[in-house]
Amino acid sequence: MHKKGNINYFKLLVTCPEKPGIISAVSNVLLEHQANIVQFDQHTTNPKDGLFFMRIEFDMEEGDAALEQLEQGLQQLAQTYPMEWQLKNKAKAKRMAIFVSKADHCLMELIWRWKSKELPVEIPMVISNHPDLKDIVESYGIPYCHIxxxxxxxxEAEHKAMELLEGKVDFIVLARYMQILSPGFIAKYPNQIINIHHSFLPAFVGANPYVRAFNRGVKLIGATAHYVTNELDEGPIIEQDILRVNHRYTAEDLKIAGRHVERSVLAEAVSWHVEDKIIVHGNKTIVFT
Amino acid sequence: MHKKGNINYFKLLVTCPEKPGIISAVSNVLLEHQANIVQFDQHTTNPKDGLFFMRIEFDMEEGDAALEQLEQGLQQLAQTYPMEWQLKNKAKAKRMAIFVSKADHCLMELIWRWKSKELPVEIPMVISNHPDLKDIVESYGIPYCHIxxxxxxxxEAEHKAMELLEGKVDFIVLARYMQILSPGFIAKYPNQIINIHHSFLPAFVGANPYVRAFNRGVKLIGATAHYVTNELDEGPIIEQDILRVNHRYTAEDLKIAGRHVERSVLAEAVSWHVEDKIIVHGNKTIVFT
Amino acid sequence: MHKKGNINYFKLLVTCPEKPGIISAVSNVLLEHQANIVQFDQHTTNPKDGLFFMRIEFDMEEGDAALEQLEQGLQQLAQTYPMEWQLKNKAKAKRMAIFVSKADHCLMELIWRWKSKELPVEIPMVISNHPDLKDIVESYGIPYCHIxxxxxxxxEAEHKAMELLEGKVDFIVLARYMQILSPGFIAKYPNQIINIHHSFLPAFVGANPYVRAFNRGVKLIGATAHYVTNELDEGPIIEQDILRVNHRYTAEDLKIAGRHVERSVLAEAVSWHVEDKIIVHGNKTIVFT
Amino acid sequence: MHKKGNINYFKLLVTCPEKPGIISAVSNVLLEHQANIVQFDQHTTNPKDGLFFMRIEFDMEEGDAALEQLEQGLQQLAQTYPMEWQLKNKAKAKRMAIFVSKADHCLMELIWRWKSKELPVEIPMVISNHPDLKDIVESYGIPYCHIxxxxxxxxEAEHKAMELLEGKVDFIVLARYMQILSPGFIAKYPNQIINIHHSFLPAFVGANPYVRAFNRGVKLIGATAHYVTNELDEGPIIEQDILRVNHRYTAEDLKIAGRHVERSVLAEAVSWHVEDKIIVHGNKTIVFT
Structure with missing residues (x-):
């Protein structure tokens, strides 16, 4: 929202065992290097002996040299405080690959948000096990790889996908991709693969959630966006939402209604990932919204 | 909302296999007996060979004789249409027993809605396996039975409860009652016992749902009101709702937040039951709101 | 949801001053003509002397002759009951013109729902006072008229639009169309023009609602779909919804968030209109969902 | 949530014109005085020349002397950074007066949350212009002052209330109190009087919002908790929420439904106030939830 010339915006994400003085220490390093804090978020699992999480947005007026010095400063600090940290340049758009099968609703939502500049990403490719969505994707100038x-x-197909992705993408969105990825694939993108599950997890883990929701007679249907791990539908939850339904909804109606909550939940989760608002901690996420 | 002298309001609930002409037939019988339809709701599981549900609110200016004749008319109709029907007098308040353990939030919500006349019931008794809530319940003039x-x-305790209830109540609300009722007890009150489960069923069936929700890192917590059957947490769902939570919520915070959604979901379900807005069909409910 | 061969589905909408026996009378006429009621909804503003509204979905196995006879039967009934009625063929898709300016989010939502067959309409044309959205609209095979x-x-421009529309469309959606229509134009499409207002009406009637919402410090932003009348932003409300926001949202952020609630609210309202689920009554709507 | 012996918890609220280094400076002062930051929230209206807000929860192992030194440190810092700051002891319960008229729903919600220890306040008195709620309030051991x-x-009545309150309360909640306070009264409790308005402000400012909502045919009804200023219904909004309604709701039904959203919105706002999570800035609030 705040645009100026020659200024760079950065995001610093820190995870550290609780130790007094960490905020003071990190903010001092930033100040020392003329970094001006714009936004500051923090979370502690337990102030006594828990984990400490921090997300800082800051701007710096200088160029690459200053940044390098700041990085050295943080490196040095990490010797006193056993912290993991990541520094992200806000100006640098993340590269997002989208995996789809036949359903287009999540795909189109992401493309629309990308095109309207709500989602500041690049989309180097869409990968699919079906040819169905080729035309619509290419009409937006996005390469479509049918495998x-x-x-x-x-x-073999997964291997081919890996080759296509190699060095070209920062993260992957499974936009209703109906295949299970292998552990080897997942290991290459830890906490960098986002999936949308069409239920309010952990309810209706697995296949056909809408039919099962219909049979159970639920009054709400939900969707869950989560990072993909080797445990199917068990990865860290990023976002969930629900829609109210009633006895008039057939299983098919639930599915149709479900599409709307799926696409908004997925798009929200992706936008937080893109803005580096998420820190994963075990099987949970801290989302600084 | 519509109050007049010497007029009686009734609710007619009908379940019937689909057969053309049922609406016509029932409405003709009502018209014939000077019953004026005020509200009409209907649902079909399948217009070809499904089940047909109907709920009609009507008023009648006459007295008991007319009502008896109407009942005879419906009885006769049930020979042509194999329908089950129930006729309820709106003026006659249902008698509700509340079962509690130690937590008071659902109990107090029901009492407050009863006292403010939002919930047109009588409360002949509160039954509890603990003495804790005796004073507060009795301060409202409601008998408290500590068993x-x-x-x-x-x-033996359940037997004693059954004796107390015998002939005195129309339905039972388990307002965070932490005991499991026996099949024999449940059989005496089919679709007349409402329980509040502290999760979005079928997620977190069973004990300690808030701790498990915390461990799973969900972003929403829910509550479910359902009729009690012999399958624990598997009875027909009446109402569900959720509250948004985030990483700052401890398991204890989830529990506190959960109270609020529990009491509103339970009170809503009870109010629909009281107004005869619910028809149970297999393991589902049709709720005419 | 229920598809069979040689069967026609219809929707009958009735508005009538309260008079005992109306349900019986109408359902008898339907039965007489072998029409099988699939869904029945009803509303009364006041059972004593109010208005009575009814919506009936039914199927008929026969063809045009039977339909004509049914219409005659209803015509005849309208001599006893002073009712207004409309009979709609469910199979016949409504023709929807979309008016846009530069913003594409509501337009794209409608097109996406049309393309995915969620919205069973024809789109004979999109009319715009700007050329910006020509390519994207035409890529879907929809004519784009830039006026x-x-x-x-x-x-003159409005006159030209009227000529284009003449006989080609059944209703019009203003999908963030930033011009005010003349009374003459509106009179040609009574209760057939749907607008989306970017606030929770009646809050922030008029221009720049997001800036004003920002200045007022609201914690929710909303959107309202309504039928267009000569009173700006005062027409019958069809649907409203809100999104939660907080102090971090700039006026621009509110606008971005607002788009999402605008498009879902508009699409919902349009889908109800398309399915003839709305009856307008004075400055209000009865929506049979 | 984190309870230890001999430890004091504090909340520090800071408002300051944007100036680089403020986070560093404040956190250094805290560290210097052995204060351990548990929670840290921050907001900037504009990183260039806006206002900067900060809320810090911290604990300190020592007693009064240490606290005094910390206060001196902050005092000194305020000479470099033109900041306003407040230091609150978390252990010290705020004293809340409740003003009511005849409706009890907001009152009872606050009392229930206080009794269940969700709301860590003292309630030295309830003041009312009516005697109706005397018994129920006194049954909880809370003095009831009927003026x-x-x-x-x-x-004269307001003067009497002021005398009663003098030195006895920290803030006031108008729990559906149907009188307008004078500017003199309000001036004594700046940003310390919370009111609940029974609409989604700024819609339906003023009297009879439910009747007007009914007449306008809205599809949602809302409630707004705000700080009281001399401009009626124009004070800084703390929280808002809505409930979905439909054409079946009479004006009376809207009012009944409204009660539920009123009491949850008010209770939420009060709980944030009690935990010092709110900073008022002009006519807006920053709420660190």
């Missing part, structure tokens, strides 16, 4: 996939060719 | 209960005396 | 408009040419 | 009030005695 057919059968039970026999699954491994 | 101590141990593993050994469970059967 | 430039200045203060001087407003009348 | 009758007519057009003629308004000034």
């Amino acid at each position: 057919p996939l059968s039970h026999e060719t699954k491994e | 101590p209960l141990s593993h050994e005396t469970k059967e | 430039p408009l200045s203060h001087e040419t407003k009348e | 009758p009030l007519s057009h003629e005695t308004k000034e």
